Amino acid sequence: MAMDDSLYGVRNKRGDWAPNGRREIAPFWAWPPQVLKILKWLPGYLWPWNCLHIATALLWWYAVVPEVSTLKTLSWGWPAWLLLVNWVANLAWYGFFEWRLYVRRAQGGRFKYYHKFPADQPSDVFWFKSQNLDNFLRSFLISIPLWTLVQVIFLYSFANGLVPWLSWAEHPVYLVALLFVSPAIHEVHFYVIHRLIHTPTLYKWIHSIHHNSVNPSPWSSLSMHPVEAFLYHAVALWHLVIPSNPIVALFQLHAAGFGAINGHIGFEKLELTEDTAMDSHAYTHYLHHKYFEVNFGGDGLVPLDKWLGTWHDGTKEGDRLMQARYERKLARLNALK
Ligand SMILES: [Zn+2]
Ligand SMILES: [Zn+2]
Numbered sequence: 031m032a033m034d035d036s037l038y039g040v041r042n043k044r045g046d047w048a049p050n051g052r053r054e055i056a057p058f059w060a061w062p063p064q065v066l067k068i069l070k071w072l073p074g075y076l077w078p079w080n081c082l083h084i085a086t087a088l089l090w091w092y093a094v095v096p097e098v099s100t101l102k103t104l105s106w107g108w109p110a111w112l113l114l115v116n117w118v119a120n121l122a123w124y125g126f127f128e129w130r131l132y133v134r135r136a137q138g139g140r141f142k143y144y145h146k147f148p149a150d151q152p153s154d155v156f157w158f159k160s161q162n163l164d165n166f167l168r169s170f171l172i173s174i175p176l177w178t179l180v181q182v183i184f185l186y187s188f189a190n191g192l193v194p195w196l197s198w199a200e201h202p203v204y205l206v207a208l209l210f211v212s213p214a215i216h217e218v219h220f221y222v223i224h225r226l227i228h229t230p231t232l233y234k235w236i237h238s239i240h241h242n243s244v245n246p247s248p249w250s251s252l253s254m255h256p257v258e259a260f261l262y263h264a265v266a267l268w269h270l271v272i273p274s275n276p277i278v279a280l281f282q283l284h285a286a287g288f289g290a291i292n293g294h295i296g297f298e299k300l301e302l303t304e305d306t307a308m309d310s311h312a313y314t315h316y317l318h319h320k321y322f323e324v325n326f327g328g329d330g331l332v333p334l335d336k337w338l339g340t341w342h343d344g345t346k347e348g349d350r351l352m353q354a355r356y357e358r359k360l361a362r363l364n365a366l367k
Contacts, residue, residue: 045145055330101189
């Protein structure tokens with residue numbers, strides 16, 4: 031017995047599956063305030079993904095990151111150690127989802143947005159004609175070293191007192207609040223850099239590499255040009271600007287680095303048992319990979335897409351708005367001719 035995905039969405043003639051319902055922006059933007067809705071939304075905001083990133087941030091701080099006295103001096107040793115751990119962790123994290131859903135194909139095509147698997151579609155745009163190999167190598171040779179560079183920059187800065195380091199004992203409320211807000215910082219940061227690298231020249235030079243994966247899989251998450259890979263992970267450097275703490279900065283980094291899985295997993299639900307599954311939150315960013323011109327930000331925590339007219343909520347109405355916007359753009363371009 032397997033889960034029946036037709037209860038949750040529809041499959042078209044080609045075999046692409048789309049979830050029912052509408053993607054909603056975070057409920058706290060509504061006026062008047064909808065307290066009940068916010069309370070219902072909160073558990074899904076924290077559990078499981080953000081809790082997991084907090085857990086790994088703590089794990090790194092207590093088990094991986096060297097003593098502050100070591101961090102004070104730049105050397106090859108401790109950054110190399112951090113890179114090694116980041117490689118192993120990414121191999122385990124992304125590798126696990128890739129292996130389960132795309133190699134073993136543990137849930138077949140159930141809840142899968144795109145009807146084909148990347149491995150069945152060799153393409154010239156990728157290194158060795160393989161999306162998997164290309165995405166994997168770009169992540170490990172480019173993105174994860176740059177992720178580590180960002181990590182080294184903020185750990186060195188905190189250790190040397192170049193920026194304020196608030197303690198949990200003295201500022202517990204502020205730091206917990208900052209943890210809560212960090213995913214929103216991520217969305218705004220990501221939206222801004224993402225919009226920037228969608229401008230024609232930068233797109234061709236930088237961001238087209240990430241978009242080669244029209245049908246993304248877990249390895250696609252960090253498959254980026256070096257400029258994008260650095261800017262993407264540099265979200266953690268905001269904690270050198272805002273008074274913060276290295277654990278919060280690590281959370282910010284992990285929510286970006288490990289959290290990229292959520293946009294690229296390609297399945298709406300990850301089946302756990304015969305009748306339970308967890309939500310991937312992947313559809314919003316899947317639509318970005320499909321249509322390019324919508325959903326530049328995240329899941330609507332800070333709904334910049336909605337405010338700026340590029341939100342696609344996954345419905346027919348979302349299609350219509352996108353089409354209308356596209357036609358207006360064409361008309362503007364034609365008027366310039
Ligand atoms: Zn993407
Ligand atoms: Zn993009």
